[in-house]
Amino acid sequence: MQFDSLSDFIQMNGHGVYVWAVYFLALGVLLLNVLRPKMMMKRFYKEQYIAYTLQAAVSNEKLKDGSGDYLK
């Protein structure tokens, strides 16, 4: 271990601001890279389920009386 105390570790001999800024920024960039595709995937499943249900409803309507075409 290179540091004697927690405050030493945080201050990094006066360079703490620079070092910690870099590490927090990196954490932010990496997290965004993970969360963005996760969110996109989640949204796809939700929206696509609605789209399929709508499509199924449309084709059911069409079978009955040929209406529902306007929904397409």
Next chain:
Amino acid sequence: MWNWLHKLGSPKSFFAISERLLPWFGTLALLFLSVGIVWGLLFAPPDYQQGDTARIMFVHVPASILAQSSYMMMASAGVVFLVWRIKLAEIALQCAAPIGASLTFLALVTGSIWGKPMWGTWWVWDARLTSTLVLFFLFMGIIALRSAMENRASAGRATSLLAVVGLVNLPIIKFSVDWWNTLHQSSSFSLTQKPAMPIEMWFPLLLMVIGFYFFFFSVWMMRIRTEVLIRERRADWVKRLVLTMKNKRDMKHAV
């Protein structure tokens, strides 16, 4: 081998194979990055000239390496698309661009933060810094070009071409520190030559570089998987998958 590659090129097989690979890549990324960060911050010795600011290196160097590597991989996907017209290669190219842009941004900003205490300035128009800024603009250019074009086929060709042409910038970045007299120090991290830094610094740096590679592949796969689903949404297998996921969500809510 060719058979296997051909199989991987189909979006459906890619989705299945990546589903098995992703947890491994994610776990390895997390493992390498956490060990590397703790080691770099707490146990690596301070530099004899730069003191504790040298700890910035454990983020800055891997981010810079990956910024260039991700461009290389993106451009390779562009070549594959231009030559063999493989759809998945075009998806891979589109998905690599935002990740590459974010890593280049990280490399630039961390370098700038490191530059302030060491060089006394946030930015200089030095060859290494300027060529890395050009790399960032190349990534942004590809994102912009893709979103500006409605037609998917011509957008694929245009972005692939731009990615391949931009390859010219990579050797410029790499050799900028040797060709020009720059403020940026020359490379001190290498796998093949004797490291120019103490082994106690070199080893955690190696862990971070490996961790960043696993991280890149994980998030790249995640993005490609989503894009594959969006483009194949009319296929039966995607339909079945969406319905299974819906059932799973309902089950979770019911418990």
